[in-house]
Amino acid sequence: MTNCLYNEDAYLHSFTARVMEAVSLADGRFDIVLDRTAFFPEQGGQTADTGTLNGEVRVLDAQIRDGIVHHLCDAPLPVGEAVRGELDFERRFSHMQQHTGEHILSGICAAAYGCRNVGFHLSDHIVTVDYDKPLTPDMLDELEERANRAVWANLPVRCWYPTREEAERLEYRSKKEIADRLRIVSIPGVDDCACCAPHVRATGEVGLIKIMSAARYKGGVRLTILCGRRTLLAVRTGLRRLDALCRKMTCGEEELTQVLEKRDAELREAKLRAAQLEGELLCREADDARKRGERLLRVGGADMQAMLRAVDRLSGGADLAGVFAGNDEAGYTFCLTGGQGLKEAFAAFRTAVGAQGGGDAQLIRGRCAAPWQAIASFFENVQGA
Numbered sequence: 001m002t003n004c005l006y007n008e009d010a011y012l013h014s015f016t017a018r019v020m021e022a023v024s025l026a027d028g029r030f031d032i033v034l035d036r037t038a039f040f041p042e043q044g045g046q047t048a049d050t051g052t053l054n055g056e057v058r059v060l061d062a063q064i065r066d067g068i069v070h071h072l073c074d075a076p077l078p079v080g081e082a083v084r085g086e087l088d089f090e091r092r093f094s095h096m097q098q099h100t101g102e103h104i105l106s107g108i109c110a111a112a113y114g115c116r117n118v119g120f121h122l123s124d125h126i127v128t129v130d131y132d133k134p135l136t137p138d139m140l141d142e143l144e145e146r147a148n149r150a151v152w153a154n155l156p157v158r159c160w161y162p163t164r165e166e167a168e169r170l171e172y173r174s175k176k177e178i179a180d181r182l183r184i185v186s187i188p189g190v191d192d193c194a195c196c197a198p199h200v201r202a203t204g205e206v207g208l209i210k211i212m213s214a215a216r217y218k219g220g221v222r223l224t225i226l227c228g229r230r231t232l233l234a235v236r237t238g239l240r241r242l243d244a245l246c247r248k249m250t251c252g253e254e255e256l257t258q259v260l261e262k263r264d265a266e267l268r269e270a271k272l273r274a275a276q277l278e279g280e281l282l283c284r285e286a287d288d289a290r291k292r293g294e295r296l297l298r299v300g301g302a303d304m305q306a307m308l309r310a311v312d313r314l315s316g317g318a319d320l321a322g323v324f325a326g327n328d329e330a331g332y333t334f335c336l337t338g339g340q341g342l343k344e345a346f347a348a349f350r351t352a353v354g355a356q357g358g359g360d361a362q363l364i365r366g367r368c369a370a371p372w373q374a375i376a377s378f379f380e381n382v383q384g385a
């Protein structure tokens, strides 16, 4: 069994140990076992510590199996040699902040709302906590408020091993039955929880606890949270984005929603006006084409309402006519109208150019991928007949 130094001292970031085993793995990494270690292996939803051995061998990951910690490294080390381990402690300390923050939230959540913590995930980028009951926005605000008050109270965080008698008397949160020695993380008045991970020594070190989002999850809720420096970085990034947005909209933060709503309304209005003008233009084109004796009109793009008005004008209420919008590459949307025989004409058109669509005796709408030349020659033939 590896002597796990992180159990006794979460702040130990440099240590000496002896290499017990060094095995080359198929993926190119080396599995190194030491007699003792400060590297916390992946467990309980938390990713492993990283760092170096002897300053040059990088510890990329750590896994625990049957009480033995396996350091997955990028280079080998001679068995029997004494080595110096060095953790990436900034990263580890962030993990400690996140994890203690999670205990504070979950302890308060259990006491206040009877929620059980049924999931936890802590990595370099994200911390999520799952509870078995849904929480309203008001409950979340209250939870966040109380959690931060526990931070400001700077309460001691104690990791300890109760005796069997102490454990029987103690009420504590636990996700699963613990086979090994029971380790409890206690925050007075806030939480007692069975946990194997390193924690900060006082709640003040957690820094600001922020619930970033809440989503329904398996009948309960999944919270994404940030603590400590991660919160600082998120606030900094968020405020910079907000500032950039305000400068773009030339307004203050408090007016932003109003300004965006106004822009939105103006845009809708402008689109409507553009569609009307487009419709009028298309009708004029249809009138001109009809005067030239043409019953077929091709436009780059138009909305269907405008096309319907235009095809009506082109037809004069009697002749077979078609308005097509699009191009040979993207294909065409079209509408056809005409007097008697529209259905037959469309059936012939469908066969000739492979069009798709449908409608009634007065109007057909559809799409086709045929080249313009094929469409135009079909109409010439129909009108010539």
Ligand SMILES: [Zn+2]
Binding pocket: 099, 103, 193, 194, 195, 196, 197
């Ligand atoms: Zn824990």
